[in-house]
Amino acid sequence: MYRLTNLTLDTITTYKNKDLVYQALDRENAKVKHQEAQSLLLVEELDKKGVVLFQEEIFLPFDGIADGLFLRKEKVEEPTEKPLPFWKRGTSQKQEPEVSSRPQQEETVQKRKSLRLLPSLLLGMLMVSFLALGYTVFLVLDQKEEMRTLSHQIETVKTIQKESGHLDAVVRYFLPRYYSEVAELGDFVSSKLQLNHQPGQLQSVILENVEQTEDQLYHLTYVLSLKEDGANQQKRLELTLQVEPTSLYGYLIVDHPKETAYP
Numbered sequence: 001m002y003r004l005t006n007l008t009l010d011t012i013t014t015y016k017n018k019d020l021v022y023q024a025l026d027r028e029n030a031k032v033k034h035q036e037a038q039s040l041l042l043v044e045e046l047d048k049k050g051v052v053l054f055q056e057e058i059f060l061p062f063d064g065i066a067d068g069l070f071l072r073k074e075k076v077e078e079p080t081e082k083p084l085p086f087w088k089r090g091t092s093q094k095q096e097p098e099v100s101s102r103p104q105q106e107e108t109v110q111k112r113k114s115l116r117l118l119p120s121l122l123l124g125m126l127m128v129s130f131l132a133l134g135y136t137v138f139l140v141l142d143q144k145e146e147m148r149t150l151s152h153q154i155e156t157v158k159t160i161q162k163e164s165g166h167l168d169a170v171v172r173y174f175l176p177r178y179y180s181e182v183a184e185l186g187d188f189v190s191s192k193l194q195l196n197h198q199p200g201q202l203q204s205v206i207l208e209n210v211e212q213t214e215d216q217l218y219h220l221t222y223v224l225s226l227k228e229d230g231a232n233q234q235k236r237l238e239l240t241l242q243v244e245p246t247s248l249y250g251y252l253i254v255d256h257p258k259e260t261a262y263p
Helices: 018-035 102-178
Strands: 001-005 011-015 040-045 053-062 199-213 217-229 231-243 249-251 258-259
Touching: 001 018, 011 018, 018 040, 018 053, 053 102, 102 199, 102 217, 102 231, 102 249, 199 231
Parallel strands: none
Antiparallel strands: 001 011, 001 040, 040 053, 199 217, 217 231, 231 249, 231 258
């Protein structure tokens, strides 16, 4: 009996005689040539108990026909020994040590494992390459996003620097009227907002902070010194102004001012 193992595809087929093995090899060889590929086969000759008598590795494709590749010629039957005389039958006979086929089998197993590991190694290398490429793309996109954010921040700072002078001037006109009893506030306040005058006499005004909260919307913070009931008090006043080109000063207060103690 013969056993044909395809070490590349990890398949095993058994055949009853040598001619069937030749036919299988010719078919595999034609298939590999057509696919322009390579393959490694292991041919083994087995006895009735399945013990390996002979084995040989064959690389495909090969030229010619399979008949000349392998398969040792039929073993020559050795003449049986004549029976010993009865007076010598008890004498022990030396036996030749059997040659183990284990080294060849272990070598075959190692090659088979190597061929199995090859696709996994290639897949691992491809995955590492894709991960590296993805990380590079991520870094590039992240840098672009950081550049856009930085550019927006720079534009915001430029806008605040440009508008802060105008905003401060409008608020300084507004505050003396806000802390009075009869001054008109309509030119400074949105028509949707109703403001009441506040008590106290304005002593000093310090601009603490200007920030742009939304497009055309600004938040200003002032530190005020007010005189109430003959005593000076320090207060922080927060105002929200919006760009309004049709208004008298170009800006309108759109939210109630928030007054808190300072510091």
